[in-house]
Amino acid sequence: MAEKDNNAEVASTAETAPMFSSATLKGVLRHRKLLIVLIHIAAFTVSLLMAFLLAFNMQLLRAWFMYQFPFLLIFAIPIKLELFRRFKQYQGWWQYVGISDLIGIVKASLASALVLMVIWYGYAIAGPEFILKPLDEKIGNEISHLEESIEISEDTIFRSNMRRRLANRQGLYDLIQIGRLRQMKKLAPPTTDTKAKRKLTERIEYLKVLQNSIEGVIMLDLLTTIMFLGGLRMVVRLYHEEYFTESAKVLKKFLIIGAGDAGEALLRELMRMKKERYDVVGFIDDNPRMQKMNIHGVQVLGTTDQLPEICQKHKIEEIAIAMPSATHSELRHVVQICQGTKVRFRTVPSITDIASGKLSVSQIRDVDIDDLLGRDVVQLDLAMIEKFLTGKTILVTGAGGSIGSEMCRQVCQFKPKLLLLVEQAENPLFYIERELIKTFPDVPIQAIVRNITDKERISQVFQQYKPQVVIHAAAHKHVPLMESNPGEAMKNNIMGTMNIS
Incomplete structure (x- = not known):
């Protein structure tokens, strides 16, 4: 091997680089599932953080960052990890991500948001069962002490430090008191103490707003989770399609007849080829509603009757007939027009072969006489x-x-x-x-x-x-x-x- 030859170190560099990357790739694939789980954990964290920022006008506040955000994150990560596992989101190959994968992300995100919302409402209703009253009183007393220290102190640095500590404690205190909100509504201070009554009312209103904000965070988290995970998968797919695609020196000008499902699938397969061989100029379709429409950035140029002019105008070198469900008379008509263009034309497999999985839509072949018969081929004994x-x-x-x-x-x-x-x-x-x-x-x-x-x-x-x-x-x-x-x-x-x- 070149690695063992001391006299060929320079020559071996080009060889060892691919070997190293291949070995690295194998190592990544061996731990692929663990890596995917870690990526999902990071995505869940970022999506929840973004949801808080959106809910609080893009302000990174200590009040929610130190306590409310970690509180929800503690529940969100295990819940999402389990639900995304149940929806088989760790088994997909991101290089081939499609609509079905995005639908799976939406389902898993919806289920996660529903569970988180139930937990949040459960905490708001049954909070007193989990929160110790001494803890509530202790933090309340500490907040009162910090407020007094800030008020009487004249030292600027000291007061700044106290305000940071107060913001931290206030965040925890707000979170605790949301769980005691139902109890607080039942408290009735003496009618003569209007100041205490007003203070309690303001506190309750503030906690209600905060509670609604957290509910909004959960709904925003649903959207940001879909956005981050869907976007991440699309980035991986685009990376593989663009970075690993080799373009030939001269691309054949290619035209697709049929802008339906088969034509779209054929274009998608051509775009995903490792070695790019065709420049898809456009589609041909007789449906009036499809005219001038774009499919993956490729325009429908006209109808089959306009095929000779379109081929001449765009210098088409090859035509693909993507009409697997067309009748034999329709196919014969298209073939006759294609023969008049004197351009090589081929067809996609039959709809039966595509549906059965025997052939893919990208396996185009020359038009056979059997395609035009209008009946099954008789097999002689x-x-x-x-x-x-x-x-x-x-x-x-x-x-x-x-x-x-x-x-x-x-x-x-x-x-x-x-x-x-x-x-x-x-x-x-x-x-x-x-x-x-x-x-x-x-x-x-x-x-x-x-x-x-x-x-x-x-x-x-x-x-x-x-x-x-x-x-x-x-x-x-x-x-x-x-x-x-x-x-x-x-x-x-x-x-x-x-x-x-």
Whole structure:
């Protein structure tokens, strides 16, 4: 290894750096769950701190920072940790965060806020059961003593120190007295002591405002928790998508037909590719409501009828048809327009393959003839066909035509005993005979010039060769032409078929 070679220390630097980062990454992944929990604890703390700042006009006051904030934090962290665990928020891979992850954060945050609110109301109602009266009186006396010391002292430094101590004690005293608020409302000072009555009333009103402020803090904490954790996950995803993406020197100008779910998913997959290969110029969609709309910053440029002009204007090099749920007629129409652009076009997998998980939307492929059939592809039982044809005398009518010649080629693969080529036109019959003799020298072939409308001559063929299988491919097949010549169509297609049968 380069690390052990004392003469290659400089050369080994480039190699050891990736190895070190890889080892570091493995160490991080090994303790990933612990790291995620620690990050959540930090996020919970920051979100609660931000909630207090927002509730108190962005003022960092000792009164809430020293006691009210730690009091809520003591309950918030364990409650949130447990509820976020139950909502499986420590198992997600932040690199692939999506809407479902954000919904999970919202659910866990709502549940946490609800539990915290119940605890806070429980403390306000049942506070006297938990607070010792001597503690309340002790802190009250200490506050009175500090207020007197501040009032009588003339030393500026001393008074400053006393005010800090008073603010600390006042924060704790306020928190304790919120739990005794119900008892305080029942206190009735003598009617003659108006000063004491006014002071008690002001104190109760102050505590009510403070209680409502803490309730507001809990609701603000709900929002800040969602904001911090959701934002943190999005930052991680953006970091992976932007920092780890390698751009090719020349990006292909790419156009997506279909601005629906499949088109959006395809764009998202292309944007998340480790190696960037495409510059997605825009979308094409026939929905009028989608025109000029933006999806992930990419605009819908027009309709399929405008495709040739758009391709020419933007110099498109490749087209993706993202319409997995389109009908076959719709797909054929789009394919015809794409062929007119003379630009390479491909399609996303079928909606069945995407839904079943066999293929992802980003696995685009060339358009296959099967996509345009309008029906399921027929799978031939080759074993049964072989059993039916092998070793038999087979007669093919119209053997020189496009369909008949292909039938002859297929039949020869199953090694018939004798293949009879029946055709009225000598030229195509000659060429298919030469081709089959060259390609399948082991197959006996007999070329026969016959017109299937000549019943007598066709009967002679059947009597002489006694074919066991007849493949009838002799017919006039050009419909518009035969509509102009109905007599010939009936003679060949109907009478000829009757002669063969």
